[in-house]
Amino acid sequence: MNPRVVLASSGLMMLPSALQGEPSMAYQRTFGPAVDPITRLGWGLGIISLSVIVIIGALLLGGIFRKRSTIPAAELPQPTARDDAGGMAWIYIGTGTTVLILIGCVVWTLLVTAAVAEPAGAREMTVEVTASQWWWSLRYDNQNPGQIFNTANEIHIPVGRPVRFELSSADVIHSFWVPQLAGKMDVIPGQTNVAWMQADKAGVYRGQCAAFCGPQHAHMALLVVAETPEAFAAWREGQVTESVMPATDEAHHGQLIFETHCAPCHTIRGVTPAGIRGPDLTHLMTRRTLAAGLLPNTPENLTGWIASPQFFKPGAHMPDHILSGPELIAVAAYLHTLN
Ligand code: HEC
Ligand SMILES: [Cu+2]
Known part of the structure; x- marks a missing residue:
């Protein structure tokens, strides 16, 4: 049929x-520890950029609609040296403020990136993630080879423990992103990128491939199930069999x-x-x-x-x-x- x-x-x-x-x-x-600084940074940079656009837009509109003098240019008094210096001062102030704001943004971004690069505690375990068009292969590492197992598309982690991810790709460039728990990390063929994640509250968190990887890119999601260490251990025991x-x-x-x-x-x-x-x-x-x-x-x-x-x-x-x-x-x- x-x-x-x-x-x-x-x-x-x-x-x-x-x-x-x-x-x-x-x-x-709810979020993990890496998410608050990233969220603040995202909003902060957004608000700064928006303010700059609004201020510059207002100045531009002010310039366009300012009432112009009707006196012919030739009859206007010639600008004095003092007028010129005043004009230059505004140029210095404008350039200086811009440079300071941009440097501030760079420093803030670097500080946040450094702060979330490594978890505070020791990492609980390593999960190898291999991205393929259009699904996620998962391998739970263990020192005991009998405890290693593969699964797909649904990552279970114990609550409150940082988990390390080794990301590689079987075909094209993908990006591993669980917005509620951590920042994005590109998944690149021929390279292993490392990321980590921690959930502070039990729950199901949705992740999504965040780099366009072909027609079914939008349907390349994953779930992170954060559960109590006991529930996680039970899940793991089931998966190994x-x-x-x-x-x-x-x-x-x-x-x-x-x-x-x-x-x-x-x-x-x-x-x-x-x-x-x-x-x-x-x-x-x-x-x-x-x-x-x-x-x-x-x-x-x-x-x-x-x-x-x-x-x-x-x-x-x-x-x-x-x-x-x-x-x-x-x-x-x-x-x-x-x-
Ligand atoms: C040529 C390789 C190939 C063959 C043959 C194949 N599959 Fe698949 N299967 C895949 C791929 C690739 C996916 C992942 C698709 C995606 O999500 O983009 C998949 C996904 C699945 C899923 C969903 C798994 C999950 O966790 O999301 C099921 C169930 C499944 N296949 C069952 C079957 C069954 C039953 C057959 C035989 C009748 C079969 N497949 C034959 C390649 C194959
Ligand atoms: Cu994708």
Whole structure:
């Protein structure tokens, strides 16, 4: 069947209301320690620039609309040396003020940049982030190799602890930005940039690629879930585990179809270990969204996405698959077991 028909008949077209109803999607407006100085700087520079524009605009308008003398220029008294000196004084004052304001802005910017470059405390852990068109691959480092795991698009961090990020790109230039928690950092092919982030309050914070990286750039979001250290430890423990054999026949049938069609690109640890072109799906069902923040992770959206990723995200590097209806349902049933 035409995927559009499947989507329309399954209520998928009503995405916005589906998003609103999801309690976990209630984004919070609280910040980490790096954000206050950056926010103050942003507002400060904005207000200074705006004041300069307003003052210069007012002077310009004043000059344009000032009443002009009707006496012919030749009959005007010649300016004296004192008048000239007064005029020059204004030029010095104007230039001097401009230079001072600009130097002030530079110094302030440098101080803020230096202040937020490093966290106050020791960094809790390192997450390697690899940006691809148009999703985020995540690898949680650990001294114990058995504790290292991959996931995608949803970063979990413990509240109140600084986390280090090593950012690299698999294709073009991207930019890693979670505005409520930290400044932007470019993600550049062939280079590893380091950033850090700390959330002082539990919550779900939305991030977004902030450097135009192709047609689906706007749909390259990520979520940062900041949670208590206990909840984080529980999440991490779940993520480390390998996938278990599905219990039902249908899901098992779905797994076989997955191994044929999807394994070249997707890793499910314990089942299809080699796919790296698409997100790691080992614990897909623990994630809140699909396709880098594009769709809430509901059963309807998951089936719709497998049926036609190109309908939702034209140009995304996952092809539409020609699966029969029963095959589609079996694959979806299998993915539902990936907790
Ligand atoms: C050619 C490589 C490729 C193949 C084959 C492929 N995918 Fe994907 N898949 C991707 C890419 C790339 C993405 C990320 C798309 C994006 O968000 O831009 C993705 C995303 C997904 C997602 C969303 C994951 C998330 O966390 O957002 C699911 C679920 C998924 N694929 C399932 C499947 C299934 C099921 C199949 C087999 C029927 C399959 N894929 C076949 C490349 C592939
Ligand atoms: Cu981008």
